[in-house]
Amino acid sequence: MSKSNRSAGIMTTAIHAGDPPDASTNASAPPIHMSSTYVTEDLAGFSAHDLTPDSPYVYSRWANPTVAGLEAKIAALQGTEACLATASGMAAASAIFFTFLSAGDHLVISDVSYAGVAEIARETLPRMGIEVSAVNMSDLTAVAAAIRPNTRLIHTETPVNPINRLTDLAEISRLAKQVGALLSCDATFASPLGMDTVALGVDLTMHSITKYIGGHGDAIGGAVAGPSELVSKMRAEAAIHHGGILSPFNAWLIARGASTLPLRMKAHEVGAKAVSDWLEADPRVSRVIYPGLASHPQADLAKRQMTNMSGMISFQVGSTADGERVAQQMIERLKVIHYAVSLGHHRSLIFWMGTDALMETSFQLQGAQLEDYRRYAGDGIFRLSVGLEDAEDLIADLDGALG
Numbered sequence: 001m002s003k004s005n006r007s008a009g010i011m012t013t014a015i016h017a018g019d020p021p022d023a024s025t026n027a028s029a030p031p032i033h034m035s036s037t038y039v040t041e042d043l044a045g046f047s048a049h050d051l052t053p054d055s056p057y058v059y060s061r062w063a064n065p066t067v068a069g070l071e072a073k074i075a076a077l078q079g080t081e082a083c084l085a086t087a088s089g090m091a092a093a094s095a096i097f098f099t100f101l102s103a104g105d106h107l108v109i110s111d112v113s114y115a116g117v118a119e120i121a122r123e124t125l126p127r128m129g130i131e132v133s134a135v136n137m138s139d140l141t142a143v144a145a146a147i148r149p150n151t152r153l154i155h156t157e158t159p160v161n162p163i164n165r166l167t168d169l170a171e172i173s174r175l176a177k178q179v180g181a182l183l184s185c186d187a188t189f190a191s192p193l194g195m196d197t198v199a200l201g202v203d204l205t206m207h208s209i210t211k212y213i214g215g216h217g218d219a220i221g222g223a224v225a226g227p228s229e230l231v232s233k234m235r236a237e238a239a240i241h242h243g244g245i246l247s248p249f250n251a252w253l254i255a256r257g258a259s260t261l262p263l264r265m266k267a268h269e270v271g272a273k274a275v276s277d278w279l280e281a282d283p284r285v286s287r288v289i290y291p292g293l294a295s296h297p298q299a300d301l302a303k304r305q306m307t308n309m310s311g312m313i314s315f316q317v318g319s320t321a322d323g324e325r326v327a328q329q330m331i332e333r334l335k336v337i338h339y340a341v342s343l344g345h346h347r348s349l350i351f352w353m354g355t356d357a358l359m360e361t362s363f364q365l366q367g368a369q370l371e372d373y374r375r376y377a378g379d380g381i382f383r384l385s386v387g388l389e390d391a392e393d394l395i396a397d398l399d400g401a402l403g
């Protein structure tokens with residue numbers, strides 16, 4: 001299944017998938033099932049291995065109706081058979097790594113990725129006996145050269161946080177298939193509206209649903225969407241055994257946000273285009289990287305692969321000292337945009353990321369990999385998540401803070 005053979009339109013899917021009228025009350029809006037356990041009528045088994053997709057509810061670490069509703073909605077939006085919701089985006093990444101990798105296996109991962117994911121790959125997985133190669137995923141020759149006979153998983157992220165570099169998923173999928181490796185993609189920046197990952201050959205699509213899918217900055221969660229067989233393995237291992245499950249209350253908040261995702265993504269894209277055009281024309285800004293701009297180094301790939309350019313902009317203002325000065329001005333002067341980490345919310349958010357500091361803490365790149373990072377990020381970037389406010393107000397706010 002891929003998005004192109006979904007039976008209803010995208011807005012209808014976002015609103016109704018996973019949210020039928022409540023069977024016991026006919027309530028039109030979904031209830032929140034805050035129950036940890038369920039009264040059983042059968043002598044059910046008590047192991048993760050007894051769980052089948054049509055098992056009755058037993059205990060909420062196994063499955064919960066409110067969480068299941070959100071999982072059905074995300075699977076429908078991404079065009080996959082199934083989805084596992086997790087306590088956070090980091091728990092989603094951990095679910096992939098710790099379900100599908102064992103000692104002696106090899107992982108190929110992007111040399112730039114969400115900082116927590118980069119740190120787990122560098123520090124935790126090798127401790128478990130997993131071999132890890134971090135490569136520039138925009139360089140297909142480097143990816144092909146990194147693959148070994150024991151490569152079990154290729155983990156990509158596109159557009160990559162925080163520099164908006166893209167990965168050609170169809171090409172990487174071809175490489176993964178040659179060695180029988182799984183391909184996972186962190187599509188948080190793109191949202192399910194930004195790419196048809198199934199058609200591009202991705203096996204497991206993960207999201208920090210704290211970001212666009214929830215969309216309102218009030219709940220942390222994660223998700224991995226994919227074929228039922230792979231999702232069932234993750235449910236047994238990562239949810240039932242490792243235990244990083246999403247609470248029903250957060251699932252309810254995030255499902256309410258997800259119902260308007262297609263509308264919001266259209267508005268994020270329109271807003272980000274207006275703001276990135278303005279930034280690109282401003283002499284105080286030295287470089288703007290946004291997949292929807294003709295100046296993006298991979299603009300052709302963006303057009304081919306992305307169905308919505310999203311609301312994430314990276315821009316530079318010069319040296320590290322310039323960046324720190326402007327960041328301080330933003331903290332003091334911004335009236336609409338919040339100076340804060342995170343992204344994908346209705347409120348616009350901005351954060352400065354100096355290249356030297358980020359190299360030290362998260363990426364530790366050297367040589368050609370560091371040079372390529374600097375080709376996108378220079379001495380540092382502002383990561384701007386364009387929210388749903390009026391673009392003129394965001395532009396006036398940035399104009400006052402760039403100084």
Ligand SMILES: *Cc1c(COP(=O)(O)O)cnc(C)c1O
Pocket residue numbers: 088089090091114116117157161186188189208209210211220221222
């Ligand atoms: C935020 C983020 C994560 C981690 O998600 P949490 O919900 O904060 O745990 C992973 N990947 C990307 C691309 C992110 O932006």
